[in-house]
Amino acid sequence: MTKILVVDDEPQIRRALRTSLEAHGYEVRTAANGTEAIEAAADASPDLMLLDLGLPDIDGRSVIERIRGFSEVPVIVVSVRDLQADKVAALDAGADDYVTKPFAMEELLARLRATLRRSHPEDPAPPVRRVGDLEIDLSRRLVTLGAERIHLTKTEWGLLEALVTNPGKLLTHQWLLRRVWGPGYAEESHYLRVYVRALRRKLGDAAAAPRLILTEPGVGYRWIAEDP
Amino acid sequence: MSAWHRFGNPSRVRSALVGIAAASLSTGLAVTVHPAPALGAVAIYLLGVVGAATLGGAAAGVVASLLSFLSLNYFFTFPRYTFRVASADDIVSLCVFLIVAVIVGSLVSRALAEGARAARSEREARLLSYFATKVMSGHALGRVLDDFTGSLLEALGLARCEIHARAGEDVLDARRVREGVAEGGAITIPIRVGSEEVGAITAVPPFSAGGLLEEDRRLLEQSAKQVAIALERAGLDAQVVRARTEVEINQARAALFSSVTHDLRTPLASIKAAVTTLLQEDVTLDEEPRRELLTTVLEETDRLNRLLGNLLDLAKVRAGALVPAKEPTAVDEVVESVLHRMADRLAAVRVRTLLRDAPEVPVDPVQLDQVVTNLLENAIRFSPAGGEVVISVAPWQGAVQLRITDQGPGIVPEERERVFQAFYRGDAKERSGSGLGLAIARAIVLAHGGRIRIEGAPSGGTAVVLELPLADAAPLPQETAS
Numbered sequence: 001m002t003k004i005l006v007v008d009d010e011p012q013i014r015r016a017l018r019t020s021l022e023a024h025g026y027e028v029r030t031a032a033n034g035t036e037a038i039e040a041a042a043d044a045s046p047d048l049m050l051l052d053l054g055l056p057d058i059d060g061r062s063v064i065e066r067i068r069g070f071s072e073v074p075v076i077v078v079s080v081r082d083l084q085a086d087k088v089a090a091l092d093a094g095a096d097d098y099v100t101k102p103f104a105m106e107e108l109l110a111r112l113r114a115t116l117r118r119s120h121p122e123d124p125a126p127p128v129r130r131v132g133d134l135e136i137d138l139s140r141r142l143v144t145l146g147a148e149r150i151h152l153t154k155t156e157w158g159l160l161e162a163l164v165t166n167p168g169k170l171l172t173h174q175w176l177l178r179r180v181w182g183p184g185y186a187e188e189s190h191y192l193r194v195y196v197r198a199l200r201r202k203l204g205d206a207a208a209a210p211r212l213i214l215t216e217p218g219v220g221y222r223w224i225a226e227d228p
Numbered sequence: 229m230s231a232w233h234r235f236g237n238p239s240r241v242r243s244a245l246v247g248i249a250a251a252s253l254s255t256g257l258a259v260t261v262h263p264a265p266a267l268g269a270v271a272i273y274l275l276g277v278v279g280a281a282t283l284g285g286a287a288a289g290v291v292a293s294l295l296s297f298l299s300l301n302y303f304f305t306f307p308r309y310t311f312r313v314a315s316a317d318d319i320v321s322l323c324v325f326l327i328v329a330v331i332v333g334s335l336v337s338r339a340l341a342e343g344a345r346a347a348r349s350e351r352e353a354r355l356l357s358y359f360a361t362k363v364m365s366g367h368a369l370g371r372v373l374d375d376f377t378g379s380l381l382e383a384l385g386l387a388r389c390e391i392h393a394r395a396g397e398d399v400l401d402a403r404r405v406r407e408g409v410a411e412g413g414a415i416t417i418p419i420r421v422g423s424e425e426v427g428a429i430t431a432v433p434p435f436s437a438g439g440l441l442e443e444d445r446r447l448l449e450q451s452a453k454q455v456a457i458a459l460e461r462a463g464l465d466a467q468v469v470r471a472r473t474e475v476e477i478n479q480a481r482a483a484l485f486s487s488v489t490h491d492l493r494t495p496l497a498s499i500k501a502a503v504t505t506l507l508q509e510d511v512t513l514d515e516e517p518r519r520e521l522l523t524t525v526l527e528e529t530d531r532l533n534r535l536l537g538n539l540l541d542l543a544k545v546r547a548g549a550l551v552p553a554k555e556p557t558a559v560d561e562v563v564e565s566v567l568h569r570m571a572d573r574l575a576a577v578r579v580r581t582l583l584r585d586a587p588e589v590p591v592d593p594v595q596l597d598q599v600v601t602n603l604l605e606n607a608i609r610f611s612p613a614g615g616e617v618v619i620s621v622a623p624w625q626g627a628v629q630l631r632i633t634d635q636g637p638g639i640v641p642e643e644r645e646r647v648f649q650a651f652y653r654g655d656a657k658e659r660s661g662s663g664l665g666l667a668i669a670r671a672i673v674l675a676h677g678g679r680i681r682i683e684g685a686p687s688g689g690t691a692v693v694l695e696l697p698l699a700d701a702a703p704l705p706q707e708t709a710s
Contacts, residue, residue: 012498012524019517020505054490080493081486101497105504 001027002116005046007037007063008078009056013101017050020105034058041067048116050108053079053090061093068094074115078103084218091172091219098170098219114168129164131212131225134203136164145204155180156199159192163213163223172220196221239438246284247291250276254292255299269304270325274332281333282340289333297326345443352447355383359454369395369462373402373455380431380451384444387411387434391455393419393427395462400427410435417448421456421463429455487651487663491535495528502528538664541598542650545671552592552675559586559628559696560621562593566600567619574604577611577634582620586628589696595672596696599680602665603632603692610636610690627678627695627704635689644682669694670706677703 004026006017011032018028029044031037034055041049049067053060064075074096079086087098096115099108127139133146141157143150152160158180162171173189181191196213199205205212214222254276258269273296281289301311305318313319358379362372373391381389387409391402412435419427429452433440440448502521506513513521544550560583567574567581607617615635622629639647646652648670651663666680673680678696685691697704 010494010498012528013494013501015520016498016501016505016524019513019520020501020508023505023511023513023517080490080497082489101493102500103497105501105508108501 001025002048003027003029003044003046004112005029005031005037005040005044005049005073007031007034007040007049007055007060008052009033009054010052013052020109024109034060034063037063038066041071041073045071046073047120048112049073049075050078050112051075051095053077053081053086061090064090064093064095072119074119076108076111076115078108087170087216087219088172088174091170092174096169111168118166118169129225134212134225136160138164143203150202152199152202155195156202159195159199160203163221164225167223167225170216170220170222176220192221240287242438243284243287244291246288247280248295250280250283250288250292251295251299253279254296255303258299259303269300270321273300273325274329277329277333278336281337285341286334286337289337290330293326293329293333296329297322300325348443351383352443352450355379355447356450356454359451363454363458363461369398369458370400370402372458373400374404376451376455377402377404380429380448381406384431384440384447385434385437386431388414388430388432390430391419391427392430393455393459395426395459396466406434412437412439415440415445415448417445417452419452419455419459421460426459427455428452484651488539491651491663492532495532495535498528499525499532535664538668542664542668542671545668545675548675550595550672550675552595552672554590554592554676556588556699557591557593557596558588559591559596559630562596563600563619563621563630566597566604570601570604570608573608574617576613577608578614578616580616580618582618582622584620584622586621586623587698589628590699591676591696595676599669599672599694600630602669603694606665606692607632607634607636607690610634612636615689616687624695627697630694630696631691633685633687633689633691635685635687638684638689639682641684647682648680666692674706679704679706 002025004021006014006021006028007030008014008017009032014030014032018030021028029040029046031040034057037049037051037055038058040046051060051063055063058066060077060079064077067073067075075094076097076099077087077090077095078099078101079090080101081087082100090098096118097111099111127137129136129138135142135144137143138161143152143157143160159176162176162179173192174186176192177185177188180195181188185191196215197207200207200210200213203212207213207215210224212223212225214224216222251273254273258272261268261272277289277292277296280292284291298311301313301322302309305322306314313322359376362375365372373393377389377391380386381404386406388405388411389403391400393400412433414430414432417429417431418425419429429448431440431444431448433444502524505511506518506521541550563581563583567579604617604619611617611634617635618631618633620629620631620633622631648666650667652667670680673694673696676696678694680692680694683691683693695704
């Protein structure tokens, strides 16, 4: 059974989440503050953690940093804080995703499943991904749209690979820049905008109605293409 | 008055009078004693000249010398009681006396003047350095200027001293007067900051002093410069305070905004999570989890409603829309009715009431009811199980004082003013309140001209003290800890 640790200081939200998650077949453990959360993360070795940021004793961001010291458990932040700065800070501290309160249960469950899939791949990910008539061959570094071969620059390919291999995950500007361009480029988010635009054009995706790359304004990008 | 003026400067008149008096005294003494050799009389007259120079300055010395010369001639040289002089020797002696007397007189007066000038410079230096310390002391400008006027009045022996200055929007006036002293002509020294004239020092010497000396004028000019520095400094201080206040206000606004966001969204989050779970078609919930989720929705809806009610109350009071409908009200009766209504919740604590016979106060009983309710809710929330809550009502210095004391964890002095801010929660672990109760209470109490504050209780808990003025009393100043 998949174990979920729910950390929130509001008893009502803990109760609602517990009821809902248990109904979906998850095993639920709860913690009301940061100290309990860190203890539970160490003792109960949960498969995933839902973490509120505004905890009474330790700020949620510090909780993530401290848990990252001993565990790679996926963390989804669930918070009323909706500022970009809060999201970026939590993600940079090591959170895997960010859901803003109030949320619909379906959305939280979908994010939760996507995060669990990434952290526990049932099979080694196939080297070839297909989305509609788009085919991405990760081992041979080939992209085809319909019958047409698409030529990507080295940077464009690096960006696409980073997105495709982290399906559903919110990737911050800083993370993408470090990964694709290197550590010296973490602040150059305009590079990223230029390359994402180019990639979208070549792959036939539109920012206004995205099928592949979703923009999280001010925070980062998410690969939303459903795997078959 | 006009006769005096025609006669001349009062100080010259004074010199002449001193000279005449000294010569007359010497004559009287010399004639009475009538020393055999005229030499004795000469010595007495010289003493008179020295006295005149000491008391009345060089001019008095000269007057005394001339009169002494004439008196010696009249009373002591042959033929006596005439201004004629028989012997050539006596003429020489008299002339020598006159020269010696004038020289001695002027030497004495000059030495004295030097001494006086030295003492004066020292006093001036002391005064200016005192002013400089005052300027740097950071005391309120009004107080510094008041100090300046007082010191100048003393140091220059003035009849009246005034400093008038503009500091930003404020106009400051400091004024000291020596009672019962006739005033001479006033002089006014402008105070300049840069090229702008921002005020003036007015110095009025006593009429008898006959005007101010050049040194006095210089001292006043130096003082005006010090006042200008003080004004400039106060202006800079005010700018710093304004900037700091603005930052604090912005921070407080941001904190308030994030509190409202948190407090409104948190119950909404529970409701939405519960409802979206209930609406899901892929799971079938048993009866018990269904009930739990519905209970959550109900509880959180009530919580939201309470919060919104409080927010609206606060907004109304702050906007001045909640005008108190004042009527003579017995505070103890309001307290008793609240106690009755809250009886269920008060069962968790021990309530002790000390309701002394207090006069009625003009308040809106409904609003007072809300204040008392908010205060009691806090007392219950923070009390340990079975803790004692003491409610006392008593007359107190033109007001009626209501005091609610609990045995909770107490509030440290630094926090006692902050707890009245909206959404401020003293203890982050205690989230059950809206964080608005005390803010609303204070707003209502202020609208009634009363005041409310937190004190430490001897038991270690919190005492909330509320004072409402009687009908004919002035509004109580709400002191706020800075």
